[in-house]
Amino acid sequence: MTTERKIDSKKGGCSVLLFVIAIFILSIAIFGADKVFGFIIAIIIVVAIIAGLIANHEEAERERIESQRIRRAVEEEEARIRQKAGIPEVENPYQYRREIPSPTRVKSFSSPPRTRSGYSRPKSPKMREWLYRKQGAECRGCGRAFHLKSLEVDHVIAKSLGGNDHPENLQLLCSSCNRIKGNRGMDYLLERLRSRKHF
Numbered sequence: 001m002t003t004e005r006k007i008d009s010k011k012g013g014c015s016v017l018l019f020v021i022a023i024f025i026l027s028i029a030i031f032g033a034d035k036v037f038g039f040i041i042a043i044i045i046v047v048a049i050i051a052g053l054i055a056n057h058e059e060a061e062r063e064r065i066e067s068q069r070i071r072r073a074v075e076e077e078e079a080r081i082r083q084k085a086g087i088p089e090v091e092n093p094y095q096y097r098r099e100i101p102s103p104t105r106v107k108s109f110s111s112p113p114r115t116r117s118g119y120s121r122p123k124s125p126k127m128r129e130w131l132y133r134k135q136g137a138e139c140r141g142c143g144r145a146f147h148l149k150s151l152e153v154d155h156v157i158a159k160s161l162g163g164n165d166h167p168e169n170l171q172l173l174c175s176s177c178n179r180i181k182g183n184r185g186m187d188y189l190l191e192r193l194r195s196r197k198h199f
Helices: 002-031 033-085 093-097 125-134 175-181 186-195
Strands: 151-155 170-174
Touching: 002 033, 125 151, 125 170, 151 175, 170 175, 175 186
Parallel strands: none
Antiparallel strands: 151 170
């Protein structure tokens, strides 16, 4: 049965080849050899260009698939390492890395921002950015990475307990940690987080 199929496919291939040759000879007879050869060369060039474009597209697609495979493998390995070390999961760790400018593009953040009358207001954008970079883009309570807009300025020692607006008394907390802490102090927050197994 397979031998018959091979013979049939050979016959089919031969008949197609004979048909192409017949059209080629008929074209030469009708249009002349020069025009037919010019037309064939143009077709060969177009086919070569199309084949090149298809090959480039296939190569780009293979590279894209390989890049995705490598990225997934890296993310899985990072997740495995985080889980083994007991570090909490972050929704998208790459989202926050882009928000932190490199040291070459940022002026020194070793000292807090100042105005003519003293330090910037606690909730000013400059103070928030300084605290964000100082804390490494994470909540001072739970240690998870957050976008700057998701963190709230908090007084380490609450103003109601005698704290002030000095930059060393300021920190950024996620809304959850800030609600838990209230005006009770960092020891209370950290104890509550430990008891919740939040770490």
